[in-house]
Amino acid sequence: MSLHQRLRAATASAHQGLEDALDWRARVATRDGYRDLLARFHGFHAAYEPAIGDALADAAFWGPRRRLAALEADLAHLGMLEPDIAALPQPSGVTFADAAAAMGALYVLEGSTLGGQVIGRHIGALYGFADAGLVYYRAHGRQTGLMWNAFRARLDRLSSDAEAEAALASGTATFDALKVWLCAPDPSASHRVG
Numbered sequence: 001m002s003l004h005q006r007l008r009a010a011t012a013s014a015h016q017g018l019e020d021a022l023d024w025r026a027r028v029a030t031r032d033g034y035r036d037l038l039a040r041f042h043g044f045h046a047a048y049e050p051a052i053g054d055a056l057a058d059a060a061f062w063g064p065r066r067r068l069a070a071l072e073a074d075l076a077h078l079g080m081l082e083p084d085i086a087a088l089p090q091p092s093g094v095t096f097a098d099a100a101a102a103m104g105a106l107y108v109l110e111g112s113t114l115g116g117q118v119i120g121r122h123i124g125a126l127y128g129f130a131d132a133g134l135v136y137y138r139a140h141g142r143q144t145g146l147m148w149n150a151f152r153a154r155l156d157r158l159s160s161d162a163e164a165e166a167a168l169a170s171g172t173a174t175f176d177a178l179k180v181w182l183c184a185p186d187p188s189a190s191h192r193v194g
């Protein structure tokens, strides 16, 4: 099995658990609900993106995969002021020991662009958004397949047992942390970095 296949198998139940707990159709059914969901994602990306970027140390690969600016743009479109966006809560103490651990976390965030296409189309139809307000969920848009294939290829170049274990542990922990952050009543009180 490739490392990608191992990660997918190891996190399949976490994916289902997150989908169930998220109840995304209900969350995005009102503009306030959609804004709250984006605000939660903002906190998560604000904490995880710098840590992933530092550990990967590869701007060409990482740059197009950053999505914090997309969240800021969507939140502004939904009426949030810049100081309020900047003050949104975020998980603390997120770091990755090496690039393999960062790739495990990025597996979760990049994978979310796949199902995100379905969710984005739903939100676009609901609110009449084509671009503004939908930048985060549109994500890589028509490049989604290419970006995913390139991500998987890089993941599968991690070859040592230690790298594979680091990616698997980090991918699983990131799914768990994301579920808490998106679904807990008060995420900043309950987030634990594993």
Ligand code: HEM
Pocket: 004, 007, 008, 015, 018, 019, 022, 024, 107, 108, 109, 110, 111, 112, 114, 115, 116, 118, 119, 178
């Ligand atoms: C923030 C929440 C989510 C995260 C972090 C997430 C993460 C992932 C990951 C990592 C994959 C890649 C699986 C693989 O290795 O092949 C994936 C695929 C997928 N996800 Fe999600 N997911 C999320 C929410 C959802 C939701 C709510 C749906 C339901 C619409 C969904 C539907 C899908 C689908 C259909 C695929 C497969 C796409 C394909 O193979 O072309 N996901 N997701």
